[in-house]
Amino acid sequence: MFIVDSHCHLDGLDYEKNHRDLDDVIAKAAARDVKFMLAIATTLPGFHTLKALVGDRTNIALSCGVHPLNQEEAYDVDEFRRLAADPQVVALGETGLDYYYQQETKAQQQASFREHIRTGIALNKPIIVHTRDAREDTLAILREEQVERCGGVLHCFTEDQPTAAKLLDMGFYISFSGIVTFRNAEQLREAARYVPLDRMLVETDSPYLAPVPYRGKENQPAYTRDVADYLAVLKGVDIDTLAATTTRNFSELFHIPMSRLGI
Ligand SMILES: [Zn+2]
């Protein structure tokens, strides 16, 4: 079986307490059939750190971008475009809008979100979108910037079923995290039942949001397996089908041939 963690923050794991090093994280994940990861950047300096951490490993791809909650300081757009063109970079982000934690940087968030989509179109790389308390503006910007020209995924989906429908109409993929296993997440489970298997991805968003039964602990890529197991039951398919389909979706969205994944 082959499962992909489509969204993890590998530079945020606790290498003092919980893991010896990145190879330890990779081994723990592989032991649970999680054999490829997309490591997500949230700032440009952070991208350099992440790239150095990942090195030339072939089972980890990178994203490059500036998170909506990291917009207090302006970043160099030319530098962003140059870094995003790196062949190890398969996606731009995470980008998007987060009005829950920050209202005061709304204008910067929106400008940066648009810049990520435009760069995605220019480089033919999809975008990874984060949204919180900003549903209407997120959908409007995706539409206005014609996101279907580069494609993308709404990561760590916590919206409702009608929002999922609008994203699917734009050709988007929807990624589910450990939140879907939380007891009070019934509305999210309803959305997950609705999203077709061939548009679904799985992720941890580690080190945050560990799924049941690890809630409150540090999340890690290995736990993508728990998200996948849970979604398989929810979708009424076996885990092999869920793993194979979400891996193929990942390959298609990020233009990573199955052979490069090692399948
Ligand atoms: Zn996010």
Ligand SMILES: [Zn+2]
């Ligand atoms: Zn994230």
